[in-house]
Amino acid sequence: MDGICVLANDRVYDQLVALLNSIEAIYGENMPVCIYPYDDRTTKISAEIARRSYVEIYNNQESIRYWDEFVRNVWDTHPTAQMNWQKLNGEKYHRVGTHRRYGAFDGPFDRFVYMDADTLLMSPLDRLFAQLENHDWIVYDFQFKDLYHVYNISSPKLGELFTPERLRSGTFCSGFYASKKNIFDTQKCSWLLEQLRQGESEVLYEMAPDQTLLNYMVMKSGISTYNFSLNLPKSDITGCCVTSNHFEVKDNVVYDRGKQLTYLHYIGLSSSLFSRLCSGENIDFPYRDVFLHYRYLHEPDKRPKFTTKPKSYNTQPNLATRIFRKLGITK
Template identity: 55%
Template sequence: MKNGIYTLANDVVYDQLVALLNSIEVNAGKDIPVCVIAYNDQVDKVKEEVASRKNVTLLENPEIFARWEEFSLQVWQSHPTAIKLWQEQGIKKFYRVGENRRYCAFDSDSLFEKFIYLDADTLVMQPLDFIFEQLENQDFVVYDFQYKDPTHIFNLKSSKLLEIFTQQQIDSEIFCSGFYASKRGMFLAEQRDWLLSRLNEGESDVLYMSAPNQSVLNYMRMRTNTSFYNFALNLPPQEATGNSVTSEHFEVKDGIVYDKGNRLTYIHYIGLSSKLFNRVCEGENIIFPYRDIFLHYRYLHEPEKHPQFNSKPKAYDAPPSFTTRVLRKLGIPTGV
């Protein structure tokens, strides 16, 4: 297939996946192919959802995932402390193993010639043709403002960082891995071997352990000098839109989110736990940013299942009550 969308999901993010698929159907096109990559084996609900949609498929092939898992393991084995620290925390292999499965989209035998990857905690707000069109000129396309905060991409304390990349690159080329577009045939085995050789010579010190796959992907793209385009840096300031729910000034109208009159490309519920969405869908009246737009798309085809909130609303980031604090101190589960 020429163009398509990938996402990564399991049953833990089922509600978010349904909302994302509905937003793609309404705002990007009901016929655009979507492939859900299985985060792990916990995908029973995902399978049912995929089966109900003619344009959506599920990828759960361990052999395809294995080469990227092995590559990622070797990446972090090259790091001076990562594996040891994760083992001390009870983490097997390396942190967030399932996330690296998304990189099978780069394989030369992958499903789509050109693709957009979206995290499951995003909603599409407009057609994505302009993203695919930009891939005619560049091999990697993004649309975000992560370059303003490199602390979640690289280890800024590493003395190696400015030996490998220029300050200008760090200030303009990093991106959030929740949304990016690229092509099949990128980062093939020979390139991966070269990257591992560089990492084993000490460059792994620049990687950021708390967001391992995001850090590695940024390193791979920048280190191979893959051609790159960020709409946030190239659009006129009056046209560029944000995407994060941390922005409080967005306006919502008729199921679409706008930034100063401009339609967002996508909205990313970054930093909000999947448990929060699940609890709201179960009927807990928890308020979080742009909750209504999430619920709009989650229950677009099932309005009768929309939760009815009968309790007093509480903020998602409200401090725990006195009772909850006491129970926690006593080691008694609170369910929160």
Template identity: 50%
Template sequence: MIDGIYILANDVVYDQLVALLNSTEANAGREIPVCIIPYNEQLDKVKAEIASRNNITLFENYDSIAYWDDFATQIWKNYPRAQKTWRGWGFPELYRLPMHRKLCGLDGPFDRFIYFDADTLLMGPVDYVYEKLDAYDWVVNDFQYKSDLKFVFDGSSEQMQQVFNSDNLQSKVFCAGWFATKKNIFSPAIRAELLDKLIAGEAEVMCCLGPDQSLFNYMVLRSKIPYYNFAFHDCKHSTGNHWSSQFDVVDNMLYDQGRRLTYLHYMSINSSNFTQLCAGEDVNIPYRDVFLHYRYLKSPEQRPTSFKRQSPLIRLQKTTTSFFNQKVNNIKLNYRNFKDRITK
């Protein structure tokens, strides 16, 4: 039985990737092999980092990559509302398509694995997660179920009831940035059946804002594989993981009311912020010193010792970007009304 970790990455998230690899080595409790799934071909820095480390590999099963790219393409190209929505927002025809490559782990070398988005830091041992896979096929540890359901599924209540036949769908959704599962948990027959159902119209329940997250939730819940969320089923012993929460910092590890986090997720913070920080710019990132500790754990001499304030032009660009991001967030908050207008 081979346990492992997958990370989706490219050179754009290089600094975050290094921090995550270092945090994994420091905090996992044992040596766990890591395989990096390529987001695209921009991999020069990633390949150099892999070559400098033991027990880290690059996912090179290009048949699997092509399969999951095609799988997601068939779904979203045959989903007219998604296509119309993305065009209306000025997004690409296949929005965030490479994010679906997370599913390549199902075809990879590890029998049991945990998937990490590159914008995470591992804070504690994960053996308890692998052990839970003895009883369940998909395991998560997050509080997505406390958010609005429309950020995962936004079909009508009638559609969702018909597809999932569940009176408590809200309690079952999860974040796709961190999960654990097993190799080949979706057989070729199950994959084909799910694809047929989606193309036939069941895709209408899925949200267009986070396509990979919506699809993974659909696949898990529609296939009815055994599923477990520590944050829902064992909330007394679970912790937060989102950067917006208030955690205690002790020796570069984070604690939530005395309980050590398993991971910290920097979800929605632009990767350019981390790149600029590591270049010595004074960028405000939550738990900045913790991130820098892990980023430069193996090269402390390269860690910036002082940070320069950004020029007025850079600050203006950031203000403009923040304004744009706020506009996107407003779109999300008003998504249901927007959807109603474009489908009339």
């Protein structure tokens, strides 16, 4: 069975509703969705999906505990992560809940597309599922242009582990990918953990913990990867991030030079912006009206009605920059 996986809790409620509605706009109720809980704050999203028969919240506690423990064991091997995290917020582990998306490898779908809650689906996913016939990991992004937010690029070991070509062809954003059940079984995870214990953990970038680890797991395991952005004809390639200001919107679908996007990623925008907007605060940010359309697709009467001039969202330094500043490190 094919399906879509999402990581969420009540903090991203408004974004999750918009994402589910964008999926429904394309598939109706024919595409199953499994929500992996970031933490126990799921009261609002549980109430929301009670009326969506195609959506479930992952409740395999054994699987959740397994991945929580695996992730903690991984970061116990890292030479500096826990020291830096404790300086940052006093915590030994950082954003453990983000790794719960790994539960999809045990989950209900034989093949799945994972989507972050801050994305919207713009096109059917047929091409991704079709490519899973030939490869085990499918992505569509340009993260390979920014290794800094994936690996510790100052580690000499990075070049020993992966060739420049492998880094280019295999690096991906952990916000959107397609894969299969059971490609990371307990035996493979035990092997990966042992490699990390032997010193390979120094290549992990601690400020994007789930993204760096997932990239390492895929690339170290030699999993066959396909990136549409590296394989499609140049004229057919589209972007995906709201940082692109040249996209066009037609009938609430986003296009890049006439080509329909696969998904739109509100990357870099805090979940609080969406909550404040939906509470009636007139905040402007890229492709805001697209988000509002899908958020209130089934309840347009509840869409906020603004009477004041919109104020631009405050562009904050990205997470890594804020963290390094707090640690007294310049990027």
